[in-house]
Amino acid sequence: MDRFDSLKDALNWSWHLLFRATQQRQSQFRIPSIATVGIDGLPSNRKVVLREVRMAERQLYFYTDFRSAKVADLQQQPLLSWLFWDARRQLQIRVKARAQLHRGDELAKDKWQRIPVPARKDYASITGPGQPLEAPDSDLPPQWQSESLDQSLTEYAFEHFTVVVSTAEALDVLLLHRKGHQRVQFNWQDSEWQGEWLTP
Numbered sequence: 001m002d003r004f005d006s007l008k009d010a011l012n013w014s015w016h017l018l019f020r021a022t023q024q025r026q027s028q029f030r031i032p033s034i035a036t037v038g039i040d041g042l043p044s045n046r047k048v049v050l051r052e053v054r055m056a057e058r059q060l061y062f063y064t065d066f067r068s069a070k071v072a073d074l075q076q077q078p079l080l081s082w083l084f085w086d087a088r089r090q091l092q093i094r095v096k097a098r099a100q101l102h103r104g105d106e107l108a109k110d111k112w113q114r115i116p117v118p119a120r121k122d123y124a125s126i127t128g129p130g131q132p133l134e135a136p137d138s139d140l141p142p143q144w145q146s147e148s149l150d151q152s153l154t155e156y157a158f159e160h161f162t163v164v165v166s167t168a169e170a171l172d173v174l175l176l177h178r179k180g181h182q183r184v185q186f187n188w189q190d191s192e193w194q195g196e197w198l199t200p
């Protein structure tokens, strides 16, 4: 893809690259930022791993710990903004989305079963993310020091594991190009994507 020839091109290419980021570890879209608005009304952003993309459903997924601040933000205001940047392609995609939290349900169970033992560490600390500690430590129970930890000793962390399914409401795509930048906005309206070119 050089520059976009049509709105349809821009939409399909954007979703294609987002989907590919979940399949290819080296994709620059794999680790976007998400922004939420806090209980204090202030915005926060942070990196997450893009776990799944379903274009037909307009869904983007990430995983998190239920005890993290972003979950409290989303419980209060279930809206978030994704920011993707691919330096090689000079492409920025911003997505405004509505979030749904899945914890302890069938969807969460299905995803949890596929998470290998070492990766379960991200949900396994004794205190929740962002809690004060006496010393610089990851606050994991002692079993995590074992090189070959039995999966059964990681199951307790399922209680914290949360899948955030976000449904896109709007996309803003910006392509930087020496022949002229291009920007396009898509809004989900009347059950379809309505696009228009914008001044970059």
Ligand SMILES: Cc1cc2nc3c(=O)[nH]c(=O)nc-3n(C[C@H](O)[C@H](O)[C@H](O)COP(=O)(O)O)c2cc1C
Residues within 6 Å of the ligand: 031, 044, 045, 046, 047, 048, 049, 050, 062, 063, 064, 065, 068, 069, 070, 071, 129, 130
């Ligand atoms: C490269 C990278 C990937 C990360 N992936 C995730 C992730 O997928 N989910 C997550 O909850 N936190 C992830 N984090 C940690 C968050 O950026 C953040 O520090 C943590 O979740 C606490 O955020 P909060 O206090 O705003 O909720 C990642 C951090 C980095 C640097």
